[in-house]
Amino acid sequence: MSLHPSAAPVCRVRLRYAKRGKLRFASHRDVARAFERAVRRAGLPMAYSQGYSPHPKVSWVGAAPTGAASEAEYAEIQLVEHVDPEVVRAALDAALPDGLAVLEGVLASPGGLAERIEASAWRIEVHGLGSEQLRQAAHLLLAAPTLYVERVTKDGRRSLDVRAAIVSLDIDASLDIDALEIECCPTALPVPDQPSRCGILKAVVRQVSPAVRPDDVLSALGAVAGLPSSVLVKAIRIAQGRLDDDGGLVDPLAADRVFARTALAPDRWAPGRLGPR
Amino acid sequence: MAVTSLFEQLEPLLPRVAKPVQYVGGELNATVKDWDAAAVRWALMYPDAYEVGLPNQGIMILYEVLNEQPDVLAERTYAVWPDLEALMRQHRVPQFTVESHRPVGAFDLLGVSFATELGYTNLLTALDLAGIPLSARARTEDHPLVIAGGHAAFNPEPIAEFLDAAALGDGEQVVLEITGVVRDWKAHGCPGGRRELLGRLAALDGVYLPGCYDVSYRPDGQIAEVVRNTDRVPQRVAKRTTMDLDEWPYPKQPLVPIAESVHERMSVEIFRGCTRGCRFCQAGMITRPVRERSARGIGQMVERGLAASGFTEVGLLSLSSADHSEIREITKGLADRYEGSGTGLSLPSTRVDAFNIDLANEISRNGRRSGLTFAPEGGSERIRQVINKMVSEEDLIRTVSTAFGAGWRQVKLYFMCGLPTETDEDVLQIAQLAHRVIRAGRQASGSKDIRCTISIGAFVPKPHTPFQWAAQEHPDVVDQRLRKLRTEINSDRKIGRNVGMRYHDGKPALIEGLLSRGDRRLGRVIERVWREGGRFDGWSEHFRYERWVAACAAELAPQGVSLEWFTTRERTRDEVLPWDHLDSGLDKDWLWDDWQDALVGREQDDCRWTPCFDCGVCPSMGTDIQVGDTQVEPSGRHLLPLRPVGQ
Known part of the structure; x- marks a missing residue:
């Protein structure tokens, strides 16, 4: 394994990765550490920062909170050699622990990745509430002009307007609720004497600061509809991107894919040079 | 099932x-x-x-x-x-x-x-x-x-x-x-x-x-x-001893957690055992004899472990790492091999002399020279003779000067308080030592911006050591001595401001002492403390001294003993110790003689460089100390542990 502390980056690769299963409990710092070790194990020709303790150059965009799973996390890495982005993806994916999967790698086109991300789509499984209750609560929340909830952040107690951040909120109509009620309810109830029910929400939420998280959405629903205290079972980020005119999300790597097809010939890659050395 | x-x-x-x-x-x-x-x-x-x-x-x-x-x-x-x-x-x-x-x-x-x-x-x-x-x-x-x-x-x-x-x-x-x-x-x-x-x-x-x-x-x-x-x-x-470490190159695949842990590095144990004979050190006593892993075996473990883990730092572990007979070749070899790879080396628990500053310089070749740690353990020459930590003040000052001259900016010194025969004067000499370190450091570095941190722990007598008979000092005495020490350090403000002092209160050490040298009558105490909520006693935010004291009073008094009986009482030679039927290889008569030597400040040499002094381990194991065959440079008898920090 060799490292190129002084070499200048020659290419940037953007990655979409997933945080799944038990690793949804990993914090962003945990994920970042796992990536740093994986790039070393994979033998990627990373660019490193200068200084006494050089770190591989990885830029992160809006990491999912601890406890939330995601199918759409983004990062950009800088390399000192040209490497086929698919080779990068596969090598990194193999070197990461189970639960962190690299789904796509593309060569970066001009323009920042962060500017292409404006909002997230979340799938939120709510334990202890039925679909109909959730639907009504969502309706009330959307009808409210503002809805503030409190959360303790590292800067102290903050009040967040959840309503302002919500682009859309509904029961996930694409899913068969009856089937899911069975699927997502563990056999052993987390709370005794609570009815075994489960509803699934689909929410599109703007990236604001401080971030409005899935549990904030749930708190807001509880506040607006006077719901009994419910337990968030699981939140999964399905997508991130810029909002289009219909409230949908534009894939942030779409522009890079187009750029790669038009601007670069494949013979610039140096395939087969990766793997543990 | x-x-x-x-x-x-x-x-x-x-x-x-x-x-x-x-x-x-x-x-x-x-x-x-x-x-x-x-x-x-x-x-x-x-x-x-x-x-x-x-x-x-x-x-x-x-x-x-x-x-x-x-x-x-x-x-x-x-x-x-x-x-x-x-x-x-x-x-x-x-x-x-x-x-x-x-x-x-x-x-x-x-x-x-x-x-x-x-x-x-x-x-x-x-x-x-x-x-x-x-x-x-x-x-x-x-x-x-x-x-x-x-x-x-x-x-x-x-x-x-x-x-x-x-x-x-x-x-x-x-x-x-x-x-x-x-x-x-x-x-x-x-x-x-x-x-x-x-x-x-x-x-x-x-x-x-x-x-x-x-x-x-x-x-x-x-x-x-x-x-x-x-x-x-x-x-x-009798204890078990793994004789050939090269046959046991574990861990081969170090576990790499997702969560942050206290050691974000991989470790290679370069040898087991220690022959320095520090009388307070249970680890050094019970892990004898010395068994070295070969330089080749160490190199292979480092290579394999780094590839399997992706760690960026390798710790070369042992009780006194610079004592490996091939440590110079090992550190130079690893530093050469991984130069430019962003891989750091750390060498915990090494001794202090010029040779060690060379080692520290070697492993920090491209890194920041932030701090070195030394463990004189005792503040006065006299108490260091008692504990058999053979280092003179002159050695320490010379070593520290070399370190500051080589660009290191901070020195951390470890000491213990409450050692057998210790007086206030022994502890107050820590202040003199720290002041001398700062003065020597300023001279060697040409800078006023240097630091000396002294870190102090309360001494706990442990089984299978020469101090197993010793009376543990009461925490009130330890705490009082450390208060006096702080005053002494600050008596010269121009120097004292460059000296940091860290210590924890002595109460957890008394409970550790209770549990270390206790017998079966403590089972009830432990269970009572636990039933009353005792958890994570090694963590100051969870440890409750009063809970232990009360449990001892309730459970030990009916059995005719007490917290003090187990801790601050000196044992006699003929007393049956709770662990006498457990054989660490050390001869009890030798331990007693070493305890008597300690009381009069008589030192015991390191058997790695000097003839065998019959501690009893090698014959009972049918073995001998195992060190590499490289010609060893005994770099002096006055040696101290050293650890680069912030690597």
Whole structure:
């Protein structure tokens, strides 16, 4: 394994990765550490920062909170050699622990990745509430002009307007609720004497600061509809991107894919040079 | 019995606890095996928080050694914090392993590694959460065998009631032998039940079965005798020693956690044992003789471990790393090989002399020279002779000057307070030493911007050391001496402002001392403290001194002894010590003579460089110290540990 502390980056690769299963409990710092070790194990020709303790150059965009799973996390890495982005993806994916999967790698086109991300789509499984209750609560929340909830952040107690951040909120109509009620309810109830029910929400939420998280959405629903205290079972980020005119999300790597097809010939890659050395 | 994952029950609790990632496993290089295909199943526990327990080398080694056996399954479990414990009790989730979240109660064996006695209450939490009866006597064939290991297992008497067995010494080989016995017993339909299984384990060297020994007491509280109640066990149990470290290159695949841990690096144990003979050091005494790993073996482990883990730092571990006979070649070789790769080297526990500054410079070739750590341990020349820490003040000042001259900016000095024969004056000399360090450092570096941090711990007398007979100093005395020391340090403000002082209060040390040199009468104390909420006693935010004092008063007074009796009382030569039937290889007469030498400040040389002084270990092991064949440069008799920090 060799490292190129002084070499200048020659290419940037953007990655979409997933945080799944038990690793949804990993914090962003945990994920970042796992990536740093994986790039070393994979033998990627990373660019490193200068200084006494050089770190591989990885830029992160809006990491999912601890406890939330995601199918759409983004990062950009800088390399000192040209490497086929698919080779990068596969090598990194193999070197990461189970639960962190690299789904796509593309060569970066001009323009920042962060500017292409404006909002997230979340799938939120709510334990202890039925679909109909959730639907009504969502309706009330959307009808409210503002809805503030409190959360303790590292800067102290903050009040967040959840309503302002919500682009859309509904029961996930694409899913068969009856089937899911069975699927997502563990056999052993987390709370005794609570009815075994489960509803699934689909929410599109703007990236604001401080971030409005899935549990904030749930708190807001509880506040607006006077719901009994419910337990968030699981939140999964399905997508991130810029909002289009219909409230949908534009894939942030779409522009890079187009750029790669038009601007670069494949013979610039140096395939087969990766793997543990 | 069908054993399924508890994760579905655990998962809803995790968003409600701090740092949930510590409970989900998923470490790189963790092993997940088919439950039903395994003939013998081990749960290995480090009885502290995950962040402390995960990097533990002992657990990591046994985990890999066991899992390499095709029909053996080993998983790990750690102490859960009180927030999760409360939820687990409320929702009836038992103690689980982190790999597959299997219930600990379903395993054949629960092996617990005790680096410190302050983990005892956490053992009880784990047993209770696992549904395993606290008392070994109450267990049936449905419960795992509970086996203690680690340094504290050299006196497991305070927790004897809670243990089925203790394994003394190095674990690599005995853990496989225990596995073999259990495998065979299970394959034959568990003949004779748990009692027979224990009887068969008694035949293994290094396995101690507390239940097979009866302890009686004299009216004055001392132990009358310890006698075996079956002739299946030996009168004395001797420790195990792994002789050829190159044959045991573990861990080969270091575990890499997702969560942050206390050591974000991989470690290679470069040798075991120590011959320096520091009289306070239990580790140095009970791990004799010295056994070196070869430079080649070390190089291979570093290479393989880095490739498997992606770590950016390698720690070369041992009790005194610069004493490896080939340390110069090893550090230079590794520094050359990994130059420019962003891989850092660290050399904990090394001695202090010019040679060591060379080593420190070598391993920090391209890094920041932030700080070096030295451990003079005693403030005055006299007390250093008592503890056999052979370093003169001149050596220390010369070494520190060299370090500051080489660009290091901070020096950290470790000391102990409350050592045998210590007076206020011995401790106050720490201030003089610190002042001299600053003055010498300013001169050598040409800068006023240097620091000396002195870090002080209270001395705890330990079994199997020459100080096993010593009276432990009372925390009030220790605390008072340290207050005087602080005043003395600040008496010269121009220098004192460059000196930092760190110490913890002496009370936890008294309880550690109680548990270190205690006997079976402490079982009730530990259980009472635990029932009253005692957890994580090694953590100042959880430790409650008053709880221990009250439990001692309630449980020990009826037995005619006390907290003071176990701690601040000096023992006599003829007293039966609770661990006398456990053989660390050291000759008790030699230990006593060394204790007498300590009291008059007579030093004992390092047998690595000087002739054997008959501590007793080598003959009882049928061995000799094992050092490399390179011509050793004995770089001087006045040597101290050193550790670069911030690497």
